[in-house]
Amino acid sequence: MKFLVTLERDEAGFVVVECPALPGCLSQGRTEAEALANIREAIEASLATRRSRNSPSC
Numbered sequence: 001m002k003f004l005v006t007l008e009r010d011e012a013g014f015v016v017v018e019c020p021a022l023p024g025c026l027s028q029g030r031t032e033a034e035a036l037a038n039i040r041e042a043i044e045a046s047l048a049t050r051r052s053r054n055s056p057s058c
């Protein structure tokens with residue numbers, strides 16, 4: 001499954017990444033690569049939580 005994510009650099013220089021299809025699913029990293037790896041983990045955790053609660057994925 002593929003999800004669109006947005007990346008934005010904050011005032012401290014971190015890359016903030018969000019998955020709009022999963023409200024509240026966001027992460028950050030010092031680099032784009034780190035932020036993308038972190039959001040992958042966040043998306044997996046969000047989907048696992050939704051499955052355990054029988055909530056819709058998107």
